Each structure stands twice: as C-alpha cells, then as structure tokens.
Amino acid sequence: MNKKDPDLLLFHAPLLRQGMTTPKAMRDVIYALLPATAASIWFFGLSALLLLGASIAGAVLAEWLFDNGQRRGESLRDATAVLTGLLLGLTLPPGLPMWMAFLGGFVGVSLGKVIWGGLGHNLFNPALLGRAFLQATFPIAMTTWVVNSYGGEFTSVYASSLALPFMQSGIDSVTAATPLGMLKFDQEVTPLANLMFGKINGSLGETSGVLLLLGGIYLWLRRDLDWRIPVSILLTVVLFSAVLSLVDAARYPTPLFSVFSGGLLLGAIYMATDPVTSPVTPRGAWIFGIGVGVLVMLIRVFGGLPEGVMYAILLMNAATPLIDRYTQPRVFGRGADSP
Amino acid sequence: MTSSAQMNAPAPSSLRLVLTLAIAGLISGIAIIGIYESTLPTITANKARELREAVFKVLPGVSEMQQLVYRDGNLVVTEERRKDEQAVYGGYDRDGDFVGYAIPAAGPGFQDTIGLLYGFAPQQKHVLGMEILESRETPGLGDKIYKDAEFVGSFSALSIEPNIVAVKKGAKARPNEIDAITGATISSKAVVRIINEAHAEWSKRLPPAGSEPPLRGTGPAGSGGSP
C-alpha cells in the first residue's frame, strides 16, 4: 500500500496478502510483451513506435477522461489502460495511420471497459473490442500490410502513419500479403523459420512467434496466467490442423504453420488469458480454450477471412459467464442432488 | 374527461362492436383502393422507365427494346409474361437491327442476393455491359461492384467464352478476364459467377446467332422509333 497518511491506513480482511496484485500482474504482462514489442519496432521502424504510442495514448486518455473516481487518474495506476493500448497496437498493421490507432485505443477502453463499470466488469477484452471496431470501421486500412523491412529502414516513417486525422492513409508504400492471406488467396506457404523469427508481413505483434512464446513462459513462471487457456487453444489448433493435413496436406496448413502464423500466439497467450474475460474455473478454462481453438480454425479454413483469432476470442468472451455458471464446482459437503 | 361518460355506460352490444369494426374496415379498404388506383400508373411507368434505362446502359447504341419471353423452347416477342416464365430484353439500334440481349440474373453475393442485368452480343459472344439492379453489399467495399466505374467499365467487349474469370487486380491478360476489386474479391467474384451461371443457362435457350426475333411491328428495315 502506498497511501501516505498512516492514520488513515484502514484495511479490511484478508489482512494477510500474497504479493500478487492487479498492478503487479499487469506490469508483468507488459514486461513479457517488451521483447516482442522491441522486435516489432526493429522490423517496422519508427512507425511502429508511433503507432504503439498512439494506441496507448488513446487508451489512457479514455481511462482518464471517464474516470468516475474521486481522484481523477486513480484508475490509471494499475496500468491496465497502458496494457490495453499496447496489446491493441500490437494487433494493428504497421502502416496504419496514427489517428486510427488512437481512436481504436479510445474506443477500446471507453466502449470495452469504462462503460461496463470499469476494470473487472467488462464482458469483452477491451483491446480486441477496439480492434474489432477498427476492423469494421476502416476495413481497407486494417488489411493493408506494409512490407517488413527487417531493420533495413529503421529510421524511416511510413507516410501513411502520419495521415491527418479523418483523412485517408493514402497508402503509397509497398504492400504485401500476410502468410495467412497468401495461403488463403494464393495457396502459397511461408517457410516455418520465417514465421518463427519474424521474416513475414503482418501486424506488429504477430511477427515474432518465438519472442511471444518466451514472454508466455515468463508469465507462466510468475504465475500470472492460467496456463490451461493457451495450452488448450494451441493444442486444439494443432490437433485440428493435424487432422486437416491428414485429409489433404496440399490444401490445409500444417499444425506448426497454424500455430506460428497470424495472431494466434499473441491472442492465446496475452488476450484470451485476460482474467476478467475468461472463465475462472479450471474446467471452464479448458472449455474456453478449446472453443477459441476450434473457432480460430473454422474461421481460418472455412470462413471468408484469412484470420479469425480476434472474433474467436470475442465470441468466447461472450460465452464466458455461461461457462462459469455451468462449471461451478460442487460445494463441499453437498451432493449433486441437494439444493 | 370526455370519455368518462363512455366508461360508465353499460358494455355495448356485440353487434355494435362488429359494426364499428366493419365500418372502419370498409372505409379503410376504400381509401386503400383509391390510393392504389391513383398511384398505379405512375408506379408502372417508373418501373418501365427504370428497366429501359438499365437496358440501354448495358447495351450501348440501342434505341429500341422489346421483351422476349422464353416460352415452350422459343423466344416469343410479347408484352405479357406469366410469373413462372423467364424473359430477356432484345435491344435494337436505329435501323431496327438486332444488337444484343439484356439478360437479368441474380445470385448470392457476400451479404445478400445480387440482382443484375448484363448485355450480351451473341454474334461476338461478348458481354457489352453490366448494371447492378439490387445489392446489399458492404458499403465502402462490396458496393464498389456498382460504384467503381473501372470495374463496371471492364464489362464491355468482354469475351464470355468459355467463361469470365476474375483475376487479381492488374493481372488481366486474356479477353475473358477482368480485374477483381481489391478488398472486395468475394463480391467481384460473385458478380462474375452470376453472369457465368446465367450465361450457361441462357446459351441453351437463345436461338443461334443471326436468327434473333426481329423488332415487332415493323420490318427489319424501318423501325418504328427512328425517323
């Protein structure tokens, strides 16, 4: 506790606490994301930094503006707004205009969190809600991917990043398709090594699978996440695509391609595990993870979109209260048929 | 309150209730018939004008048109068409010479049914033009199938044999290929598929090129509309 006045130091039970608090857990997630963030800035240059800054600024502004507490800014301390902004930024295409990222962060926090009553009351993951809003609002800008320069143009900024508010991105940079897009529309398979180490095009965060996995292991060691959710998502995806590969290896992606392509790792490790919007019971976590995995594969393979992690997680978010209700453990001492 | 007298009054007889409703229904029915009769001519004229404009758009250089109904294996020139019969529209130039058919077609798009009309020249086996009559495609993306002048324009002098193929933007190489709209691949492909399917259907029914039904009422030399 960092209250200044010792006379006013009032606690209610429990008086013995573990070291884990919301701000600490949030900061841990931010630290876990730092390597992947740094890599994305290396790949896409200063534009990536500007984009992340804009989405974080939008999220923080919304949190500050609609804060209903006695002291404005109090709720910023737990860093969830920063984390929401960072996660949203990592799911955006690198060449997206900054004002759109700002709007996405603002909408994500205001519509995805504050309006439900603040942290802990929201039904949907705020970062993904912000992304869904951007996807529906600016479908072209959200599916235009600039080429990964792999550090080559570190200091240059895409013209589209600096588009004036409300104005078109005027995409003039060289664009390319993501690995999932290439697979879906051109039946081209990207080599696995490129996928793992980021030699691909795509959103900021999906470019370095290995770093995302390392961050996930860090979080697991720190006990900040429920390992069941990412494990069940990834296992489901692996099994699903293994079966599909057996059916027709030429048409469907291999299991490893499925895991390392697109936003799956980012979503499975950092977004689906959001403690507010995922089930609390262990059995519920398994159901949730399997649901996300199945939906991801259904959308990717049979849907019209190349990528489905966002919608899969949002849909399962909506199902979370239901899952929680049906997986309540039996109260000790009561039989299944007693009231 | 004005209705207080009514509240205290004994319940009215069933006959009165029925009569009230009957009179209300009668007056309402008369009003509806009146408005229907008085607007019908305008509505029919609007529809006919819309159709004419669409036909003239998909068949450039046409100045006369007539409805051709597919009946008992033949194309019949007639104004009347039964509900279960399908029709195309024949377009004729100033001299009354046959230019092409305007063929209505419909099929599933990205969101809902897309209805369209395309012009077909049987001699060259070309599509001469395409007009979307009905669509609920996504605004800003799918609606480019009728808002994007380049896409609509690419349906002119487009070879339809063996069928039309939508290719990635800029990859058009053969006379039967068109550039799909970036970001609206599904809608563009839907338009192409609808035309291909309609073509497959109608190419079995249309008479061989050169023996199209002439413009009715006049000989092939001097058509009614031209001076």
Add this chain to the structure above:
Amino acid sequence: MKQNESYEEFIKGIWRDNPVFVQVLGMCPMLAVTNSAVNAIAMGMATFFVLVGSSFLVSSFRNWIPKQVRISCFIIIIATFVTVADYTLLALVPKVHKELGAFIPLIVANCMILGRQEAFSSRYPVRLAVMDAMGMASGFLLALFSLGAIREILGDGALFGIDLFGENFEPWIIMILPPGGFLTLGVILLFFNWFRFKKDEFLADVAAAERGGNG
C-alpha cells in the same frame, strides 16, 4: 391560455418527452433507416404523416369507438395511413422507397404511434391531439435526422449527398452499417441522460441555495 396549452402539447414531444431520446420508442426505424440524412428525413416525414393523420381521426371519432375494440380500430386507421404513405412514396420517390424497403410498412408497428393514440388522442379534443401528434412526430423526425446526419457525416463524409471533407476523407464504414446505428444512438442517449442528470443537480443546488437564503 388555450394557446399556451396547445403550444405546451407541441413542444413537449420535441424535448422533454422526446419519443426517441427520452421514451426510447420506435427503435426499429430509428436504427434501421438512419444511415443517411435523406433516408432519415423520408422516414420521419412518413411517420409524421401517419401519426398526425391517425391522431386526427382517432380524436375525432373517440366518442364513437367502443373501448373494447379501440385497439383494432386504431390499428385499422394507422394501417390505412401507412398504406397511403407507402404507395405515395413508391410513386413519387422510387429511389428512396427502395432504400427504406420493408421499413415503410413497418411504420404500423412503431409503438410510438399506437402509444399516442391510446395515451392521448383517444382522450383529448382534436386540436390538442393534433398538436400532440405534431410535436411527437417532429421530435421523432428530429431524432431520426440527428442520427442520420451524424452517421452520414462520419460514414460517408457527406450530408444530403454533398461532400463535406473532400476527396481524402476516410469514411467510418461502421457508421453506415447496423452497429453504427446502435453506437450513435447509445452515445446520444448517454448525452441526454448526462444532461438531465446535470440539470437536476443544478436545480437541486438552486433550490438548496434558495432555502438557505430564506431560512
């Protein structure tokens, strides 16, 4: 005095008892056809015609309609006006009619209209009933227009089809899609409630200050 009374009936529908923003009635056309200002106004005018016409008739015949069959009679009257509006729009502005589509016949299901007949027109004299209907319909029209204008400006960069921001404007596609209707309406309702909350707070403050001054 009489003048004031009918003015009061008219003005309440526009602000204090606005059918959309305060009573939250008539949501179906509100969300469905407000993707452009023109569509919103066309729907608003059609509803205006239906509501004022039916209120006039219902109020005129209020002493003849037995209360056991009043709802059926109201619906017959409303449906007649809706059919008239439907055919008139189809004949005069076929383009707008095509855009509004099924939502013109659905005016009959707009609970605001039946609600006004039941709550007002069937109990008050013709002059007041017509003023009330005109007020409510104008409030509805204004609400539709404000939603339609916001959605068209953001979603299309235009108002009444006239470009506002030039070539480079990036349209917010979501605004002309159904979710945009929900979002915009939600934000406007939020604003209305916030405004009423602030006003009540202010009035309470003033009252408290006055009491303090007197005592």
